Amino acid sequence: DADVTQTPRNRITKTGKRIMLECSQTKGHDRMYWYRQDPGLGLRLIYYSFDVKDINKGEISDGYSVSRQAQAKFSLSLESAIPNQTALYFCATGSQETQYFGPGTRLLVL
Amino acid sequence: RKEVEQDPGPFNVPEGATVAFNCTYSNSASQSFFWYRQDCRKEPKLLMSVYSSGNEDGRFTAQLNRASQYISLLIRDSKLSDSATYLCVVNQGGKLIFGQGTELSVKP
Numbered sequence: 001d002a003d004v005t006q007t008p009r010n011r012i013t014k015t016g017k018r019i020m021l022e023c024s025q026t027k028g029h030d031r032m033y034w035y036r037q038d039p040g041l042g043l044r045l046i047y048y049s050f051d052v053k054d055i056n057k058g059e060i061s062d063g064y065s066v067s068r069q070a071q072a073k074f075s076l077s078l079e080s081a082i083p084n085q086t087a088l089y090f091c092a093t094g095s096q097e098t099q100y101f102g103p104g105t106r107l108l109v110l
Numbered sequence: 111r112k113e114v115e116q117d118p119g120p121f122n123v124p125e126g127a128t129v130a131f132n133c134t135y136s137n138s139a140s141q142s143f144f145w146y147r148q149d150c151r152k153e154p155k156l157l158m159s160v161y162s163s164g165n166e167d168g169r170f171t172a173q174l175n176r177a178s179q180y181i182s183l184l185i186r187d188s189k190l191s192d193s194a195t196y197l198c199v200v201n202q203g204g205k206l207i208f209g210q211g212t213e214l215s216v217k218p
Contacts, residue, residue: 035208041210042114042197042208043197044208045205045206045207090153090154096142097159097201098156099206101154101155102153103152103153104152104153
């Protein structure tokens with residue numbers, strides 16, 4: 001079984017819809033992260049959490065929110081999706097030194 | 111200026127070639143450094159950490175120059191399976207900052 005899982009793997013939605021991307025990890029790490037990847041821009045940090053009671057904004061948090069439901073679960077929400085949120089989204093967990101990524105969610109906002 | 115900048119690529123090389131990737135970072139307080147590998151739109155995976163003394167893992171050699179804020183990755187005897195995007199990554203306060211990646215294509 002994968003250490004970091006993401007659901008859904010692919011999602012098509014319409015402008016204005018609310019959607020949630022979910023992430024679970026079995027590695028037992030306290031730290032979890034959400035990134036988005038766009039061609040030519042690399043991975044950019046959206047939100048991160050160092051433990052269950054800790055939530056921090058990353059580089060590009062506008063338009064997103066997160067919830068850390070448990071040590072193993074960290075979900076990302078788009079309250080009102082817009083087309084420029086079309087991207088590949090990765091969840092990750094890890095120590096300060098190494099991060100392990102989920103397989104990614106491809107999101108298309110029409 | 112981006113916090114982590116890499117050679118734009120793509121690099122197209124024949125099998126057996128030696129190829130070098132360069133990376134610079136802007137924050138001198140950066141604590142640790144890595145190279146990640148990402149296969150076509152899959153998740154990034156840690157390739158190796160980078161130490162000031164330089165470190166080697168088989169055909170891969172990584173170097174760090176803190177004074178110049180420069181990181182490098184050398185791949186010797188390239189294999190077809192080395193084709194991927196290589197991401198230069200810097201740790202700042204527990205957050206990883208990624209370069210945009212350099213694409214490598216190894217041809218027969």
